[in-house]
Amino acid sequence: MQVSKTKIAKRFIIFYFWLPLILTIRGNTMSKVINLKRGFNIRLKGEAEKNLGTSTDTDKVALKPTDFPGLVPKLLVKAGQVVKAGEPIFFDKYNSEVFFTAPTSGEVLEINRGERRKVLEVIIKADGKNESVSFPKSDPKNLSAEEIKEQLLKSGLWSFIKQRPYGSLAKPSQTPKHIFVSCFDSAPLAPDYEFVFNGQTALLQTGVNALAKLTGGKVHLGIRPEQANGVFSGLKNVEINQFSGAHPAGNVGIQIHQISPINKGEVVWTITPQGLIYIGKLFETGKVDFTKIVALTGSEVKSPKYIKTYHGANLENILKGATQKAGSERIISGNVLTGTKVPADNYLGFFDSQITVIPEGDEYEFMGWADPGFNKFSPGSTFFGKLFPKKAYILNANLHGGERAFVLSGQYEKYVPMDILPVYLLKAILANDIDKMEQLGIYEIIEEDLALCEYACTSKVKVQEIVRQGLDLMMKELG
Amino acid sequence: MKFIQKFFEDTKPYVQKGAKYHWLHSVHDGMFTLFFVQKNTSKSGSHIHDYIDLKRTMGIVVLALIPALLMGMYNTGYQHFAAIGELANTNFWEVFFYGFLRVVPFILVSYIVGLGIEFVFAQMRGHEIQEGFLVSGMLIPLIMPINTPLWMVAISTAFAVVFVKEVFGGTGMNIWNPALVARAFLFFAYPSQMSGDSVWVSLGGQKAIDGFSGATPMAQAAAGHPNIDIWNSFIGLIPGSIGETSTLAILIGAVILIMTGIGSWKIIFSTFAGGAVMGLILTAFAGNNAYMALPFWEHFIIGGFAFGAVFMATDPVSGTQTERGKWIYGFLIGILAILIRVVNPAYPEGMMLAILLMNTFAPLIDHYIVEGSIKKRLKRAKVNA
Numbered sequence: 001m002q003v004s005k006t007k008i009a010k011r012f013i014i015f016y017f018w019l020p021l022i023l024t025i026r027g028n029t030m031s032k033v034i035n036l037k038r039g040f041n042i043r044l045k046g047e048a049e050k051n052l053g054t055s056t057d058t059d060k061v062a063l064k065p066t067d068f069p070g071l072v073p074k075l076l077v078k079a080g081q082v083v084k085a086g087e088p089i090f091f092d093k094y095n096s097e098v099f100f101t102a103p104t105s106g107e108v109l110e111i112n113r114g115e116r117r118k119v120l121e122v123i124i125k126a127d128g129k130n131e132s133v134s135f136p137k138s139d140p141k142n143l144s145a146e147e148i149k150e151q152l153l154k155s156g157l158w159s160f161i162k163q164r165p166y167g168s169l170a171k172p173s174q175t176p177k178h179i180f181v182s183c184f185d186s187a188p189l190a191p192d193y194e195f196v197f198n199g200q201t202a203l204l205q206t207g208v209n210a211l212a213k214l215t216g217g218k219v220h221l222g223i224r225p226e227q228a229n230g231v232f233s234g235l236k237n238v239e240i241n242q243f244s245g246a247h248p249a250g251n252v253g254i255q256i257h258q259i260s261p262i263n264k265g266e267v268v269w270t271i272t273p274q275g276l277i278y279i280g281k282l283f284e285t286g287k288v289d290f291t292k293i294v295a296l297t298g299s300e301v302k303s304p305k306y307i308k309t310y311h312g313a314n315l316e317n318i319l320k321g322a323t324q325k326a327g328s329e330r331i332i333s334g335n336v337l338t339g340t341k342v343p344a345d346n347y348l349g350f351f352d353s354q355i356t357v358i359p360e361g362d363e364y365e366f367m368g369w370a371d372p373g374f375n376k377f378s379p380g381s382t383f384f385g386k387l388f389p390k391k392a393y394i395l396n397a398n399l400h401g402g403e404r405a406f407v408l409s410g411q412y413e414k415y416v417p418m419d420i421l422p423v424y425l426l427k428a429i430l431a432n433d434i435d436k437m438e439q440l441g442i443y444e445i446i447e448e449d450l451a452l453c454e455y456a457c458t459s460k461v462k463v464q465e466i467v468r469q470g471l472d473l474m475m476k477e478l479g
Numbered sequence: 480m481k482f483i484q485k486f487f488e489d490t491k492p493y494v495q496k497g498a499k500y501h502w503l504h505s506v507h508d509g510m511f512t513l514f515f516v517q518k519n520t521s522k523s524g525s526h527i528h529d530y531i532d533l534k535r536t537m538g539i540v541v542l543a544l545i546p547a548l549l550m551g552m553y554n555t556g557y558q559h560f561a562a563i564g565e566l567a568n569t570n571f572w573e574v575f576f577y578g579f580l581r582v583v584p585f586i587l588v589s590y591i592v593g594l595g596i597e598f599v600f601a602q603m604r605g606h607e608i609q610e611g612f613l614v615s616g617m618l619i620p621l622i623m624p625i626n627t628p629l630w631m632v633a634i635s636t637a638f639a640v641v642f643v644k645e646v647f648g649g650t651g652m653n654i655w656n657p658a659l660v661a662r663a664f665l666f667f668a669y670p671s672q673m674s675g676d677s678v679w680v681s682l683g684g685q686k687a688i689d690g691f692s693g694a695t696p697m698a699q700a701a702a703g704h705p706n707i708d709i710w711n712s713f714i715g716l717i718p719g720s721i722g723e724t725s726t727l728a729i730l731i732g733a734v735i736l737i738m739t740g741i742g743s744w745k746i747i748f749s750t751f752a753g754g755a756v757m758g759l760i761l762t763a764f765a766g767n768n769a770y771m772a773l774p775f776w777e778h779f780i781i782g783g784f785a786f787g788a789v790f791m792a793t794d795p796v797s798g799t800q801t802e803r804g805k806w807i808y809g810f811l812i813g814i815l816a817i818l819i820r821v822v823n824p825a826y827p828e829g830m831m832l833a834i835l836l837m838n839t840f841a842p843l844i845d846h847y848i849v850e851g852s853i854k855k856r857l858k859r860a861k862v863n864a
Contacts, residue, residue, distance in 0.1 A: 042527070263860035336526045358527070360520055366480045368516030369534035376530050382539055382739045383530060397520040401532020402512055402607050405651030408536065409800035410743065423800065424849050439853040447524070454525040458536055459651070464524035 033225050034258050036245030036417040040379045040452055042188040044336065045392040046304045046356075048295040050195050053305040057128075060314040060347075061103045062121040063089055067350035068159075069468065070168055070475055073100070073119050081108045086133040086155050086288035089122050097172050101156025103290040103311040105131040121347060126310070130289070137286030140210035148210050152279065155288050159350070160275030161211075164256060164268050166471045167446035176269040178217035178260055181208075183232040183273055184224050186250030187335040191295035191306065191353055194230045197273055201231055206283050207276030212237050215269070222255040232273070245417065253449040257418045262443045274353055294348065296322065298336075298357040299394040300329045309348070315355065316345045328360040330397045337451035338464070361396025368400065379415075379456050404459035412463075415452035418444065422453055426463065429470030434477060437470055446471065487511040505601040509608035533650075537613040539741050543732035544617050544790065550715045550725035552578035555625050557716055558680040564688035581681050582721055585620035588629050592636045593619070600645045611650030611657075611796070612640065618658035618790060621722025622783065622831075623665075624678040631669060635661040655838045656797045659831055666831070674827070679718035695719050697782040697820070700770050701827045705777075712780040723786035726779065733789040742793040745802065746809040750788035753813020754778060761821055770821050778817055787816070787830035797838040801848040808844055812837045 065073040072093035077083060083106065088099040104126045112121040135155055140148055149172055152158040161170040170176070184193055197204065212219050219238045227233060233240065241259055243249045252270045262268060274292055281289050290311035297304045300323045307318060315331065323329055332339035333349040336356055340349055348355065365371075373383030377393040412422040420441045428436035447464040454463035487507070494504040511517075513534070521528060555578030560566040566574075593616045601608045619636055639661035644653045666673050676694040680687075687693070695718045696707050711717055715725020723729070736742030758775020765772035779785055792798060792812050799808040812833050819829025826832060 261859060263856075330520070330526060332526055338524075339526065341521075341526065356526075362518045362520050364484055364515040364518050366484075366515055368530070369532055370538060371530075373530060378529050378531060380529065380531050380740055382535055382741065395527045397526045398516070399519045399521060399528050400516055400530045401528075401534065402517065404533050404607075404609060405649070407533060407611070407651040407796055408741075409795045409798075410802055410805070413802060419852070419855070421801065421849060421852055424852075439856065440849075441856060451525050455527055456529050456531075458529075458531050458533055460528060460532070462524050 033242040033244055036243060036249045036254065036258070038414055038417040039186075039246035039248055040415055040456070041186070041246045042336070042379075042395070042455065043377065043390075043392050044188045044297075044358075045299040045394050046297050046301055047189050047392070048191065048297050048304045048306050050192065051305065052293065053296075053303075053307050057317060058104070058126055058310045058313045059317060060109065060123055060125055061106075061310050061312040062123045062314070062347035063100055063103070063312055064121050064347060064350060065090065065100075065119050068092075068169055069166070070094075070472065075111065075119065075122070077108045077122070079108050079110050082106070083108060083124065084131050084133045085290060086135070088156065089124075090119070092169060095169055095171065097153050098158050098169060099153060099156050100159050101133075101288065103313075105129055123347075130291070132287035132289065135282060135286050135288070138283060140206060140213065140283050143210075143213070145213045148213050151282065152210070155282055157275070157279050157282055157288070160271055160278060162270045164253065164262055164270060164446070165443035166475050168475065170269045171267075174267050176215045176217070176267050177262075178256075179211050179215045179219045179269045179271065180222070180252050180256050180259070181219065181271055181273060181276065182222045182250050182252040182255055184222070184227065184250045185335075185354075186247035187337055187354075188247070189295070189297035189304075189354065189356060190250070190335055191293070193232075193273055194227060195306065196293045196295075196353070197231050197277065199231075200277055200280075201234055203277050203280030203284065204232065204273065205235055205237075206280035207278075208235055208238055210279050210283055211269075211271065211276070217260075220255070220259055222250070222252070222259075224249075248415075248449060248452060249417065251449055253445055254417050257420075257444055261419075264438060264443060266443075272351065272353075292353060294318075294352075295354045296357075297354060298332075300324045300357040300359060311348070312350065313348045314345070315342065315347060318355065319344055319357070323357050328362060329357050330360045332356040332358070336395070337455060338448045359394065359396040361398035363398070365398075365400075399460050401458075401460055403461070406459055406461065408458050411456060411458065412450070412453040415456060416450060418449070420444065422450055422463075425470075426450075426461070426466050429466050429473075432473060434474065437474065442470055442474060483514055487514070502602060505598050505606070505608055509598065509601070512607065533610045534613075536741055537610040539735065539739050540614045540790070541617050543735040543742070544614075544621065544722070546728035546731040547621060547722040547725060547786065547790075548582070548617070550728040551621060551721040551723075552582045554578065554715050554717075554719075554724050555581050555681055555721065558625075558718055559683055559685075562680050562682055562687045562691050562693065563685045577683070581625060581683075582620065584629055585623060585627075585632055585721065586617070588632045589619040589636050590616040592633045593640050596637060596640045596645070600649065604649075606649065609650035611644070615639070615644075615657045615661075619661050622658065622662045622720045622786070624673065624720055625681045626678040627665065627672065631665055631672065635664045635668075638664050651796055653796055654842075655835055656791055656794045659791055659835055659838075662831055663835060679720075693718055695782070695827075697827045700773060700781070701820075703769055705769050705773050707773075707777050707781060709777070709780065712777075717781070719781075720783060720786075723783040726785045729785045729789050736789065736793065742789065743795070743798075743805050745805040746793050746798060746812075747788055749806045749809030750792050750813040750816075751779065753810035753815075754784060754788075754817050755813070756810075757814045757817035761817065773821075775817070778820070782820070782828050783830040784816060787834055788812070791830075791834050792837075797841065799841045799844050799848075801845050804841070804844040804848045808837055808841055811840075 065071050073090040075090045076088050083102040085104045086101045092098050106124045106126040109123040109125040114120045163170040221238050221240050225242050248254050333342050334352040373385050376383040376385040425440040447467045450463050493500045494507045553575045556574035560569050593612045639657040643657045643660045647653045680693045713726045737744045755775045761771045815833035816829040
């Protein structure tokens, strides 16, 4: 068959003229992709399958003041009191406008206290009706910043807004430079936000509109290039930034650093998409609704999946019969890098939308340090497993070595996509040198941003504990 | 393996604080952790930790030193039989075995003295035993001339461990590379036994053949008569310190260090680059000076240049710790090593002093890199304000 010359010419034009043109136009309408080269994805076994399992009954929910660094709770309820969702449970002593409210309706069952009567948990027995206190229903676009603030403070939704520096509760008296929302979680086995928030663009938009009134700057969203046609990409009244690269690309702190790094004296706020949804619901319906979708993940979970439950839900029902029970297991509220170890009858953390169960690994390993390691997963190159990569690995909570002083250099930098010298910053913290901490960028990080360093550290340095110690000192000294 | 585990677990209560054998605590702990990675799990922060630990890291450096060690053993035998004129009548294994017997005591002395001191200090301070000496203990024998008396090895090792490492707080805290200080200590304390032409070849009580000199290519070059057999220098069949003669074996070690990411390729590369630059400069102004005219790459295969660049300069504790600093640090080591070698004939080997000097200045280099980072942050704040 002969192809005519015109046909060839047409094809030529399509290929070499139209196609590039279309691609360039498409490319230009997209925001620029920030490609983060440093970081690492830990390939864990037990990713949640993308279907929503049958919802388990949530019989108890809890608020844990310990989820907030530096919070001193003043209780407003007693055991036996009946509350509705959105009714104040306690407030922060040093931030007395900020209320923490009941996640669902029911009866206050008990208040668990630890050492020196420190409040650990306020437990509410859910009545299953999820009745909410009524708030005014209105479009945030027509409200003033003060009105929005008041509604957020009263409903308890203010507690979802964090500030940087320090990662502590946002102060209602301040106006942040910008507000940042990371719309993907890059941590190991993290829930897929496109799945979790599927179809909720309208609620997110209302949430964004409310927050946009509270800042003098912009609301910045961070998405992956793959999300370009997803739940978040259509949102208005925001600046969308794209980030590609391995974890911690999804950490909001990394995104802030890339877009508008925090300098001394500046404050930005951060919120999760889940927080935006709650705020959106509040303004659209005049009610609070703290239901959320949580990913149940990890190698010890029989069938990892997504489940619908409440903010602060009791883990007992969720985990009943769900794990392998092969040996001793570690239950983590959150992900393996930054989550909190909890007993099986404890509660989901305030900001966590993931439960991970991994083996505890409290066993001796014979000559483990000399093992060629054909089956071992490691970010370094000292194990042969690197040559035979598998898709996913089971990792346990063993330290795999003794704690040492800093010996190796150049290890941490590989996992921090920021213009920061992590080891020097950590040493400044250990020396309690406030000036140095400030100069080396303590305002730009919280624990999660250096969590990968802790995972990869040869000397098993407790990086996140040191960072928190530094942040606490700064908060105490500088406020 | 269960019975070993059981032994350590059963004996653990006896070495606890207040128990009868508490003075053996560090030894027990050291041996237990050597045999078994402990069952301790994460208490705070990240729940998972990488499999790597300091034992493995140090183990890999020791592994990387093995080719140099084996070649050093063979060369010791080779030089011996060549000196007594019997080389043609001995087979490979006889040559190697002679060297093996001569070298092993060095290793034993270095480890026994060094680890002994480490154990005592760990016990005194209530620390775990730290792995740093696993490498130092192997490096020390490899940079000794074969005729060094063992008591000198013991003294220098003790000096290095106590005054260079422990007084600063142990592994990770030292300013200079302990192994190099051990060598420097001997060099300055016992100069007559550590240099000259008689220390490099083990005669083993036998008589050398006529015309035997025993001088290293470096000494010959420093005397103004460079006479380098390139192939033998590369393979390592020349007189010299035990482990530093074979550039080939050192390169194998370098490949291991770089592939595993344990040694910094930046330091190794920039050290050679610095050496090359200085070598070229010297060659350009050589005139009649035969040593200055020596091509730069011949510098790399004689003396301790390659060994120092690969195994000494890359010590993460005594070197620079910032990534940019590593380029500067390595480059200056290369420059200084060749400069000292050629320009100062009193010290035939410049590498040792160059590295120790740059060890001293490494914190200064890092200081400026860190200051740079701080200034950048300040500038950013000003632009924004």
